[in-house]
Amino acid sequence: MAVAGGGTAEARYRQLAASLREAIAAGAFGADGRLPSEEKIAQQYGVSRGTVRQALAVLRANGLVTSRRGTRRVVLGTARTQSFFELLSFTRWARSLGEEPGGRTIDVTSCPANPLECEQLNLEPGSQVCRVLRLRTLSRVPIMIERTLYPEHIGAMIAGLDPHAISHTELLTEEGVVFADTEHTIDLVHADADDARLLGCNQDAPLMRERRRATDHSGRPLLWSDDRFLPGTVAFTVHNSVATTALSRRRG
Amino acid sequence: MAVAGGGTAEARYRQLAASLREAIAAGAFGADGRLPSEEKIAQQYGVSRGTVRQALAVLRANGLVTSRRGTRRVVLGTARTQSFFELLSFTRWARSLGEEPGGRTIDVTSCPANPLECEQLNLEPGSQVCRVLRLRTLSRVPIMIERTLYPEHIGAMIAGLDPHAISHTELLTEEGVVFADTEHTIDLVHADADDARLLGCNQDAPLMRERRRATDHSGRPLLWSDDRFLPGTVAFTVHNSVATTALSRRRG
DNA sequence: CAGTGGTCTAGACCACTGT
DNA sequence: CAGTGGTCTAGACCACTGG
Incomplete structure (x- = not known):
């Protein structure tokens, strides 16, 4: 609960979201899973309704509760595995699974940079870029090939690293680099010669590909990556809530 | 686009979000892409700051703008393709691409239902379920096999349909069924005998699989589906913004 | 230090749901 | 019709950024 020295106190709505999350996990809210009204929650926790709504918006985005005008909110799921996308780092993802991340x-x-790369990283033609090729392992078993392209100023931080360093992302974060926005695209490709050699599969074997493009707070590209996973090693999950555009009342 | 008679006027923050989206697409906000302050926007449009923030939250969730305490918001991307997940229906997705959706x-x-299915649909053991196997086409070319499992009460609506009906989802929607929450999982599988025969690929050929589990507003499962796409026909995209937990000031 | 977004409050009205 | 969530307002204070 307490914030480490130097940080800012956590927002109340986040604390509240955490409390509610616990309550849900503990199975409060009975068999039907109906939450108290926003007003009730506000009174119970001594905050305003607005703050309660902020907290509930977090839970809703996580797929934990429903929301719909006219009725109480309802618990959707009690479990909650952290999505691959939210972790933003192979290393953190591996650790969240209790596995040992590795990288070579x-x-x-x-x-x-070539023209395509310039466009992807939003650079002037002819700018310098840094290309990194890594093999990623989970408990020493190779599962992913990572081809990352960094603009010069980021590449400079990477270049000097120990080739056995496990997480580049975490090192960059320590240097103050913030991956504020990331776009992921997932598709299927066939292994090329390098993929096959490094992952120990046949050439043309099918691989899951995740391409990531990350920017900082000002929208400046920080990285463009092409990651290829052996089948069976990852599954990508996404949650979705509709923008409640209900119809008019039926047979009123 | 317009709401059918009887609907409710669109919320102001949604109208505002649409306006801002257009402005972004039109390239207002100059070369650096900095938006006006929330206060300014509020004055310009004659709404309160809270409403502006709601509108901007939409754009942020769509990956169009950044947000960060202390600085103006910045345009991230001008284009905006609607994500596969937001469309929630093969038919709508196909139409958004300008292709002709088909289904057999x-x-x-x-x-x-067997025990696993009961668990997935949260049904009593031995409940009746409805299994539907469909081949989906894009401009007459087969691209996807859809295996959907419905609980009895939904299945009853499906059972009587024309086998050539294009969209089951839209028909259910017309019947008042609302797919409020959906969870998607994406991975890679190999074609079984049925997949191969219907899609016209070799057995064991790699396919992209998307599994969907949808519930209504009260959390009751409506559907569980296993969809398998031929490679090269879809790519799944996801956007991600960090929960701005910045560090303390550096060398203040 | 001025500007800006993040958080929070208190109150109001409305749209929709279920009975 | 009573209860509930969705929308909107007006104002306040704070944390952070950048010059």
Whole structure:
């Protein structure tokens, strides 16, 4: 609960969200799973209704509760596995599974970007970029090939690293780099010669590909990555709530 | 686009979000892409700051703008393709691409659910379920096999349909069924004999699989589906914004 | 230090649900 | 019709950014 020295106190609505999350996990709210009204919750916790709504919005985004005008909210799911996307880092993802993340840097090169790369990283033509090729392991078993492209100023921080360093993302974070927004695209590709050699599969074997493009707070691209996973090692999950645009009342 | 007679006027913050979206697409906000302050926008549109914040929250969730305490918001991306997940229906997705969606129902059966299915649909053991197997086409080309499991009360609406009906989801929606929450899981599988025969690929060919589990507003499962796409026909995209937990000021 | 977004409050009105 | 969540307002204070 207490915040580590130097940080800011956690917002009340986040504390409240955490409390409600616990209550849900503990199975309060009975068999039908109906939450108290927003007003009731506000009174119970001594906050305003607005704050309660902020907290509930968090739970809703996480797929834990419903929300619909006219009726109480209802518990949707009690469990909650953290989505791959929210973790933003292979290392954190592995740890959240209780597995041991590993990484071996195969190659790091700096060279001028080609036109496609310039567009992806929003750079001037001919700008320098840093290319990193890594093999990622889970409890020593190879499961993913990561091809990452960094703009010069980020690449400079990477270049000097120990090739056995486990997490580049965490090191960059410590340097104050913030991955504020990321877009992920998932599809299926066939292993090329490098993929096959490093992952120990046949060439043309099917792989799950996740491409990530991350920017900082001001929208400046920080990274563009092409990650290829062996089948059966990851599944990507997404949750979705409708924008409640209900119809008019039926047979009023 | 317009709401059918009897609907409610669109919320102001949604109208505002749409306006801002247009402004972004039109390239207002100059080369640096900095938005006006929330206060300014509120004055310009004659609404309160709270409403502006609601509108901006929508844009942020869509990955269009950043947000960060202390600085103006910044345009992240001008384009905006509607994510596969938001459309919630193969038919709508196809139409949004300007393609012609098609579907052929291969088989519909009603029988008691097995234990796994009962758990997925949260049913009493031995409950009746409805299984539907469909082949989906895009401009007449087969691209996806859909295996959907409905609980009895939904299955009853499906059973009587024309086998050539294009969209089951839309028909259910017209009947007042609301898919309020959906969870998607994406992975890679190999084609079984049925997949291969219907999609015209080899057995064991790699396919992208999307499993969906949808519930209504009260959390009652409406459907559980296993959809398998031929490679190269879809890519799944997700956007991600960090919960701005910045560090303390650096060398203040 | 001025500007800006994040958090919080208190109150109001409305749309929708279920009985 | 009573209860509930959705929308909107007006104002306040704070934390953080950048010059």
